[in-house]
Amino acid sequence: MYQQIITKIITMKDYNELVNHIKENITISEVVQKLGNLQLKKKGNSLVGNCPTHHPSTSGTCFNVITDKNFCYCHNCGVGGSSIDLVMLTLNIDFKEALEWFNKSFSLGYSNNFIGINFVKTQEELQRERELKAKSFLLEELLTEGKRMLFEPEGKDALSYLVNERKFDEEKIKQTELFYLPSKSETKQILYKAYPEMS
Structure with a gap:
């Protein structure tokens, strides 16, 4: 399946390696499929539907996953980003938890040891x-x-x-x-x- 790269994450270099591995090797389409509960419909190169933040949407198509760009965006509330952001939005979890979700869901073989890394953004x-x-x-x-x-x-x-x-x-x-x-x-x-x- 997905190649195991390292067995423990304890440095910023290792952390960056994991993030890059996710962005380069796991498509946003695969993430949508793993999440399973987004109920998106195909529209051109995109998947569209309601925003995973669950705000009201008159058209039901405010949230776009642009599969060929590995990018998502909500035209209503402005959230979006990479596949990691999509997991954070959908599961209402933080960045560290999203990395742990990827590690487990895609059997990446990393240790979930993120000690010493500050993931908090202002x-x-x-x-x-x-x-x-x-x-x-x-x-x-x-x-x-x-x-x-x-x-x-x-x-x-x-x-x-x-x-x-x-x-x-x-x-x-x-x-x-x-x-x-x-x-x-x-x-x-x-x-x-x-x-x-x-x-």
Whole structure:
């Protein structure tokens, strides 16, 4: 199953190794499956449903798990993050307990000895993390939509410039990270349409 790396966690280096191992080797889809009680539905590259924090949601789709990015985010309350954050949210446990859950659920072979490591984050640190996660998620959404729009009527002028003036091959453009950047009002419309609970 999952390779056992070390047998005891007592240093920050070992702790970082475990966190990296979880993020690099266990997909958020596997975590959703192990948790088993999220009741999410597939929508494109995402799984959507109610937030695991159990706040009210009119659409029932405020919480998104973006499987190809190993990321989750609630458009209503702003919580989200990695698969570790998903476990913390769903089980209402702290970071240390989430690592222990991964260790047990995925048979990682680590000792649950986290002595000497301070996992407590200040409210300011937690708020900053939430803001960064929200901005990162929205930027990813905008880039994905901008990539699509480059080849739609909205991006006609930009694509024409790239092909006719810059002499880019249209097929090669599709393989790059080039995208159409919509105006501020278009951006708001895109995000509000995709996530009505943001409006």
